[in-house]
Amino acid sequence: MKNTDTNQRLEGIPRRALHRPGIAAAVAGLALVFLTGEALAQGWAQGRPPELADSPLAPHAGRLTVTPPDQIPVDRIQVPPGFKVELWAHGMPGARMMTRGDKGTIFVGTRQIGRVYAVTDTGSTREHSIVTEGHTQPNGVAFRDGSLYVGAINKIMRFDGIEDQLDQVPAPVEMTKEFDLPSDGHHGWKFLAFGPDGKLYVPVGAPCNKCEVHPDVHANIRRYNPDGSGMEIVARGVRNTVGFDFQPGTGTLWFTDNDPDWLSEHGPQCELNRVSQVGQNFGFPYCHGHGIIDPEIGKPGSCDGVELPAALMGPHSAPLGMRFYTGQMFPKEFQGAMFIARRGSWNRTVNFGFDVVLGQLSSDGKRAAISPFMTGFLDTANNSFWGRPVDVLVMPDGALLVSDDHNGAIYRITYGG
Amino acid sequence: MGDRTAVRRCALIFAGIGAVCAASAAEPIPGDAELAAKIAACTSCHGADGNSTSEGIPSLAGQPETLLVNQLILFREGVRRSELMRPLVRGFDDGTIIAIARHFAALPPKSVDGAADPALVERGRELAKAGHCGTCHLPDFSGRAQIPRLAGQREDYLVATLTGYRNDVRTRPDTSMNDIMRGASDEEIRALAHFLARQAPPAMTH
DSSP states (O other): OOOHHHHHHHTTOOOSSOOSHHHHHHTHHHHHHHSSSOOTTHHHHTTOOGGGTTOOOOOOOOOOSOOOGGGSOGGGOBOOTTEEEEEEEOOOTTOOOEEEOTTSOEEEOOSTTOOEEEEEEOSSSEEEEEEEOSOSOOOEEEEETTEEEEEETTEEEEETTGGGOSSSOOOOEEOHHHHOOOOOOTTOOOOOEEOTTSOEEEEEOOSSSSOOOOTTTSSEEEEEOTTSOSOEEEEESOSOOOOEEEOTTTOOEEEEEOOOSSSOSSOSEEEEEEESSTTEEOOTTTEETTTEEOTTTOOTTTTTTOOOOSEEEEETOOEEEEEEOOOSSSOGGGTTOEEEEEOOOSSSSSOOOOEEEEEEEOTTSSOEEEEEEEBOSEETTTTEESOOEEEEEEOTTSOEEEEETTTTEEEEEEEOO | OHHHHHHHHHHHHHHHOHHHHHHTOSSOOTTOHHHHHHHHHHHHHHOTTSOOOSTTOOOOTTOOHHHHHHHHHHHHTTSSOOTTHHHHHTTOOHHHHHHHHHHHHTSOOOOOOSOOOHHHHHHHHHHHHHTTHHHHHOTTSOOBTTBOOOTTOOHHHHHHHHHHHHTTSOOOSOTHHHHHHTTOOHHHHHHHHHHHHTSOOOOOOO
8 A cells, every 4th residue: 555654544444434334244354354544535546656646637627507509619520431420409518328218309417417408309400408407417318118217326217208298397206215226426327228128227336436345236237127126236347337238139238337547547448348148247446457457456366257348448538328320321330330439538648538439349249349430529739628428329310419518519420411 | 513504694694784795795896786796695605805704604715717617507506405505596697607706716815714733734734645635626725627725715614515525415516525535534524624724825826
């Protein structure tokens, strides 16, 4: 451990514990390993080498005010030849995860500003309204059988018959108790999606940058019956996934994961993963990226039995929303491939990501090759950015929507025409 | 706790002396009486010069503009819950919020009064170092962008805020603070707040 002097003075103060007493008791054996001698903010500071002790790196500020459309330089966005980008919807600060209702409404979750938006297409323009507000990071949205499911910290709500009642949204059905999620704030925001099995998939992130967790509580992906019953853990060792999808045909779950901060400028790299077996372990907190044993809490063998990534997504790149391309509009090489939004780094001096990449499957379907698709948000000459892609959504006509929470905007990418 | 008491006291002040407050605004905005009145409403609790003398009420002077904008929006949206703040800012458009934020960001922050306990300051200094507070809040704790200035902030406000993060009661705007404070003891929070409140507010750079 670093900061030895401070740690000695702090010894004996229980911290970084699994702070729900019942859980702590259940895992007392595990807890003992990490209850001693840990400094304030150990999870935050852990892993930081001495040369980064005085680093001024910090998360970028989110913009909560409306960005007027004339301040969104869509012409700077680059896509491959034959593709076109337009500003499809705007004026929705913090627009993040997207889902589409049966009648065509696009529902959009947010984090800081606490709203869920509904976007309706009137033909030539789009209108948006606020479905619900005042929540703590209602990031997750999913749609099933006429109902919108919203996942916040740490809350699950269901809005029945929502598309017929956008003008006067009824009170949601509270499902928080049924889903019984941990109460932690950090990495407590949700991504939601229904699987081909009709179950609602809900991630529970690690409540820290890096810390030991109880694998039945944190750092996992769960699935539930839509009423919150029948919880089952699908994947473990998942630090913080904010995007997943199911491969058409096979139904295989693929997900993005954000690797720990502060280990170095160049890694560990964030991940794209494939779940080939229910309950698989993806390594956190002992094994990162492509098999990097954690220098502090890992030990020889920590990567044994860990399912390594299907693709590496770059250092601190924050891969979030990802979907398989199920449309017909884009050329053949895009069909069946994945689009992955990388919101972009903060924990490295040189900005990285801020784009949407294409993930093309290997012939055995187990790995993916990553290449650029939508770029231009990042100005590498000045190390600055003007937009941050968060989620992607394939529309019935095959166009691709991309949300940008920095500008509160949604772009639409089309091919040909 | 002090939080509720302060809120009640301030509400009383607000109800009773609205007119007086309006007259005591630090820098009335020429040509914009409406905005000046809104700023005056802020100063009745947060201090005429943005340096609060009210228990549990934070100083706003010299806070980064983005921080003030974001927090006002979170109050407006009911995301950051406050029985006093929400009615005051509800209905403010983005432009009004930006103007109010700009006003307070430009005011010079003052040092806090009250004797320092040298042992507690030292303890707080160690904890701030161990917690890497200076990473985001900068080494002089002057804050930047969405990250608040801690130097010279009221000690009681810092205690309440850090405790809120520790208890996962406050989870916004960014949950990193929940991660950092998780498991911190009351004694550590007291020391951190005592130390940070007694740091001289640096000259404004933002």
